[in-house]
Amino acid sequence: MDSEFEITVLCLFCQVPLQAEENSQFESGDLIKCESCGEQNDYDSVIEVAKEQGIDRVKSQVEGELKKTMKNLFSV
Ligand SMILES: [Zn+2]
Numbered sequence: 001m002d003s004e005f006e007i008t009v010l011c012l013f014c015q016v017p018l019q020a021e022e023n024s025q026f027e028s029g030d031l032i033k034c035e036s037c038g039e040q041n042d043y044d045s046v047i048e049v050a051k052e053q054g055i056d057r058v059k060s061q062v063e064g065e066l067k068k069t070m071k072n073l074f075s076v
Contacts, residue, residue: 007054009046013039018046 008017009032016036026032031040 007050007057009050011036011039012041012045012049013037 009020010016011018011034013034014037016034018032018041019035020026020032026043028044030043032043032046033040
């Protein structure tokens with residue numbers, strides 16, 4: 001399996017990846033402070049953006065697999 005990928009959670013203000021302390025847990029409604037610009041990122045908004053990013057990645061991965069499958073079909 002090579003489908004392992006990491007979703008980077010970016011600061012909504014400066015686009016720098018947000019660093020969470022280890023074992024820190026965030027919940028809906030929490031604010032995540034950006035180490036780079038010091039802004040407070042709304043957890044829910046950050047997750048929404050990360051989800052969309054994840055969906056895009058999965059989509060392009062699926063498209064890549066489909067292309068391979070199609071090639072194999074036609075090269076038989
Ligand atoms: Zn920032």
